[in-house]
Amino acid sequence: MSDLPTLPVTFRPGSTRAVLLTAAVAIFVVITAVAMLLKQLSPAERLSFVVTALLLDAVLLLLARPxxxxxxxxxxxxxxxxxxxxxxxxxxxxxxxxxxxxxxxxxxxxxxxxxxxxxxxxxxxxxxxxxxxxxxxxxxxxxxxxxxxxx
Structure with a gap:
């Protein structure tokens, strides 16, 4: 019985989660930076870049949830x-x-x-x-x- 973990205990894929969360931050920063640096984009186009980055991040956060x-x-x-x-x-x-x-x-x-x-x-x-x-x-x-x- 002493081998049992102390309750409550949470099991989660730590490495996978770290990779997914890091990727989410990197994707958001890169896509937002590109949107702001491209001078030929209108404000609506820039906003669409940021919204796309947020959608990609939402998928990565969903994958990091388990x-x-x-x-x-x-x-x-x-x-x-x-x-x-x-x-x-x-x-x-x-x-x-x-x-x-x-x-x-x-x-x-x-x-x-x-x-x-x-x-x-x-x-x-x-x-x-x-x-x-x-x-x-x-x-x-x-x-x-x-x-x-x-x-």
Missing amino acids: KVVADEDGVTVVNLTNKRRLDWAEILQVTLRPGDPWVFLNLSDGTSLPALGIQPGLARQRAIADARALRALAEARSVADPERSQG
Whole structure:
């Protein structure tokens, strides 16, 4: 039990997130600078450059959003466009097989939920450690939850 992370704990792809946020800032600065430096552009055209940079940044920020937050009561999975709250009893298995793009949570309703907050993209060893930690938490919480064994 001492190996378990202290709750609450947030898992997220730190390296990927850093790259995406850095790219968002760089894209905004470069496109805005180009818009301001091109003298032949009208104010409306300059504004369209800035709006385009903001739209690109919105996509990058959306890609940087995924995370998995575990607390005493369960897990919150935040993916690109949705957020789902799960009780510990709902999580039957945490899997990250070789070649998987992210962790999958096998749920008590027979479905599988991708958890994009743990992905081996740029930091494979970190993702494996995070998946193991989440698996250990899920297993420890299932033993502590007597209703889970009845489901």
